[in-house]
Amino acid sequence: MTAPHSPLLISNVRLPDGRASAVSIADGRIAALGSDVAAPAGATVEDGGGALLLPGFVEGHTHIDKSNWGRPWYRNEVGPLLTDRINNEREWRKTSGHDAGAQSLAVSRAFIAAGTTRMRTHVDVDTDAGLRYLDGVLATRRTLADVLDMQIVAFPQSGMLIRPGTVELLSRALDAGADVLGALDPALIDGDPVASLNATFELAERHRKPIDIHLHEPGDVGAFTFRLLLDRVEALSMQGQVVVSHAFCLGALPERERDALLDRIARLDVRLLTSAPPSRPVPPLTVCRDKGITIFGGNDGIRDTWAPYGVPDMLERAMLIGMRFDLRRDDAVAIAFDCVSDAGARGCGFADYGMHVGARADLVLVDAESIAHAVVARPVRKLVVSNGRVVARNGAFIGA
């Protein structure tokens, strides 16, 4: 899939600290950055027009296999429970003609057009669909391999132990190309937190894969499950290998209990993902950061049967993170942006990320005066460079 790279110079841009700069790109990497950078031999030159230069955005948690992005409107008449949403979706996907390959490609292109160059996506694996959705997303990953760095999580959306055969399917998904083992509410969905976590960690260890667990469990039961999880991270030395997504429980515990849990999370380098939902408790962002925990951001679902909200634009997600955590000062809004850039890359373990010489050349140009301005105004992306290639211009995707 890999097309050759041609050298590129982006002139006349501003760095987030305000300095005028240019950036040269060779072999898909940032070759030089600064006010006196010259064009490499044979380089194409893009005039940045004084725009703000940002690193490519990181989507830390989404579900591109189930999005209806660009499809006819899905009329949501689903019941209020988590299990209503799970069951409705599984049935609907069987019968609606929804195509995980076509949809994941459509929404990924929209992500790239809006500046996302790295993505962790969860893909449903269940005993009705088998690996069908995974096959579709693997095809999308191959199609976009040159321009989108995609991690795939094999995710048991319908539960694991409660649907016999799911563990085996997850194992096959990891063999087939999934990078990360997913898991879901070991107590409230799977009904047996110890057995469920044991199965997850056993499978991850066997495949030598990291874990990303969706922990919606609230308050005390979530904290109970979280402690069981941390025990296993410690026993198996999986520091740095586990993400806990959502972690609503961390937003609704007495402060002393919460802080003890956060200290242990920090010590074991377990990372946290939040979509910053405004209607749920959320992990305390700045407390987590102060304790040294890597906490990063993602959309979760984008216009699917769960909810109609979400757009494939990480600047909008950064805005929602900023609003959720009441980040008002410019230096605080920059934290929201960090959640969809550096912290996201660190949390997911994306290699060679950042705006420095030697990093993969993933860059975004916007007309904005500062990072905070870009986050709240979400201006059209003038130029997106991914892996050293110009992939979008003025908000439009222009090819893999």
Next chain:
Amino acid sequence: MTAPHSPLLISNVRLPDGRASAVSIADGRIAALGSDVAAPAGATVEDGGGALLLPGFVEGHTHIDKSNWGRPWYRNEVGPLLTDRINNEREWRKTSGHDAGAQSLAVSRAFIAAGTTRMRTHVDVDTDAGLRYLDGVLATRRTLADVLDMQIVAFPQSGMLIRPGTVELLSRALDAGADVLGALDPALIDGDPVASLNATFELAERHRKPIDIHLHEPGDVGAFTFRLLLDRVEALSMQGQVVVSHAFCLGALPERERDALLDRIARLDVRLLTSAPPSRPVPPLTVCRDKGITIFGGNDGIRDTWAPYGVPDMLERAMLIGMRFDLRRDDAVAIAFDCVSDAGARGCGFADYGMHVGARADLVLVDAESIAHAVVARPVRKLVVSNGRVVARNGAFIGA
């Protein structure tokens, strides 16, 4: 200011219930609505192209006098307290050259371009600025009189009793053209809830004006103030004349106490306004509606020194309301839209509002399949008609 109306026919649109329709407009009013509507004599015909027809949007609570919309980026380095924000802003407005007239005009035009045709805005009145900001907003109201139905609230942002002379200024503001008397945190800002509320109600009664009070006071102290306020609504028979904005306290009381308060709010027809902030407790939207309380939506500040967030787009505000209250089903997302349309008009008391014959012709066309789709996608406004006039096309304001 009033220019003559020319008759208009908008053909080929879809109503929110899905029916194909056309709408004819004469003398600024909806003259007919339905599939068989003919063009009035001499009418201009606009082809709706099958777009969705919505009523003009209602901004129920904003601060157009203090917005930095379209200005150079304001770098926010303000401290964390409410009083930090108040004091920083008052000083900054004195010294920065910020022009309430120019800014209120700029942001109002952006509102109209995005489909807002009715607006309640709060304007700071304080002993430093006097009525200077009010004068600017009154000028904007005159400029846009034909195309924007604006209510002005004289708002003591820096406190009332704690800044002697403010009551007299508020009185002069009401004489000068403000429609509504504002008030702010009688306990936590003014320091004397009984005296502050007494002064507010006495002033409102003297001027025969309605009240809109910003009640940020949390939990128990907010509930205490709220009960004092209800006593006065009841004693002075001001049913239907009082809006309580924000009312965070209603989101953080024990359910039985909260419901008793809500029952009394319903009985006295006190209306509630929420901006649906994701970082604060909020009044329970659907519980309020089920009790018959009029609860509606607004942006609050738009890109000002308080916070960088907010855009003059009520579809985006509806989306944020939907997310805050976890409204997922299509019929639930329609409630979020109601907050920025019918409920907003009812809450503020805007006359002749709606999509029916005889109503003021305030209409918006968008390419969307349904109200829920319009709320989450926030598509460009193809056409905006206000007071029977075409005022915006494809997102661009085209004149008062």
